[in-house]
Amino acid sequence: MDKDNLPIMLTELIKISKNAGEIILTHYNNSEQDVEYKDDDSPLTKADLESDAYIGKSLKKLYNIPIISEENYPEYNVRKDYTEFFLVDPLDGTKEFIERNGEFTVNIAYVKSNKPVMGVIYAPVPEITYFAAENYGSYMEDETGRKKLPLNEPDGTVFTATGSRKHSTALDSEFMQMNNIQNIVPAGSSLKFCKVAAGLADIYPRFQGSMEWDIAAGHIIAKEAGCSLIDLKTRKEPDYNKESLLNNYFLALKKGIEIQSIKIPDIM
DSSP states (O other), X not given: OOGGGSOHHHHHHHHHHHHHXXXXXXXXXXXXXXXXXXXXXXXXXXXXXXXXXXXXXXXXXXXXXXXXXXXXXXXXXXXXXXXXXXXXXXXXXXXXXXXXXXXXXXXXXXXXXXXXXXEEEEXXXXXXXXXXXXTTEEEEEETTEEEESOSSOOOSSOOEEEEOSSOOOHHHHHXXXXXXXXXXXXXXTTHHHHHXXXXXXXXXXXXSOOBHHHHHHHHHHHHHTTOEEXXXXXXXXXXXXXXXXXXXXXXXXOTTOOGGGSOOOOOO
């Protein structure tokens, strides 16, 4: 796919994501970062807020489409009738940002009829962009150029999972044992979806809390790479703009792997 053939909105979302990444990087090496903590004890930095402000302003300038952002979202009675909206995480992986390990991202998804149909994940430190649109395919772009995802097709010989560097639950351990998974490729933020979409990991199990803005861009990028994202409560793709923006536990599966072949812990 040539650059000129990208949907106009996707081109704009990529540009906005990269510019937000530049704003974040101005704070990245600041040893005097001001870190606050939200009610759920998750960290909040000036980089989160400035990125969010820039993304919101840029999207509103271009489109008359509502925005649901981690840092600014309306109550359900306001948003329940949205037929389309942008779902934004202006700095996914704030803990990675604070620790300066480089594994944080900017996530922007365009959601229509409660499903993501376009998404961008931009990793500012390595300057890698992952993006997809419905029926256009999934791609990654870095200094060497643009590549269609997946990069690797499944070979069926090695089963590799990706997961958080920081959090592991009893269910994670049980899942790994049940499915005899020995190889784990850790990754921060939404980059776990990118590992699966690229074919660098077979599965991403999530047995802990996450929010809709954490997964929407990764969902469409994985889906357009031939992967699947399964809500373990409904056994279907996740829905978006629910009354609670909290996700159920889920699995992201590389192209060629069926949910029926996976053993799931009792999560009820």
